[in-house]
Amino acid sequence: MLYLVRMDVHLPSDMPADQAEEIKAREKAYSQRLQREGKWPQLYRIVGEYANYSIFDVESNDELHTLLSNLPLFPYLEIAVTPLARHPSSIH
Numbered sequence: 001m002l003y004l005v006r007m008d009v010h011l012p013s014d015m016p017a018d019q020a021e022e023i024k025a026r027e028k029a030y031s032q033r034l035q036r037e038g039k040w041p042q043l044y045r046i047v048g049e050y051a052n053y054s055i056f057d058v059e060s061n062d063e064l065h066t067l068l069s070n071l072p073l074f075p076y077l078e079i080a081v082t083p084l085a086r087h088p089s090s091i092h
């Protein structure tokens with residue numbers, strides 16, 4: 001099952017820089033593990049925003065929820081999920 005996910009990052013402005021860097025480093029490692037496993041096949045920065053559009057390829061709503069809620073940045077993310085179905089005109 002494919003999902004389009006938008007994540008907007010809202011780190012508190014008073015978070016110490018070293019704490020923010022530590023969370024971002026854990027987020028990067030976690031996201032790159034999921035990318036290597038094929039569960040997070042696409043990740044794009046939204047130009048001019050601290051946000052991304054991602055494609056997730058997972059087995060179920062529950063799996064996606066678990067993966068997203070385990071993101072180190074999860075407490076600071078605004079997340080919008082759009083389930084995707086195959087378009088009848090798509091050649092892919």
Ligand SMILES: O=C(O)C[C@H]1C=CC(=O)O1
Binds near residue numbers: 009027031043073
């Ligand atoms: O920077 C972001 O968009 C948030 C998050 C998603 C992957 C990652 O490494 O950080």
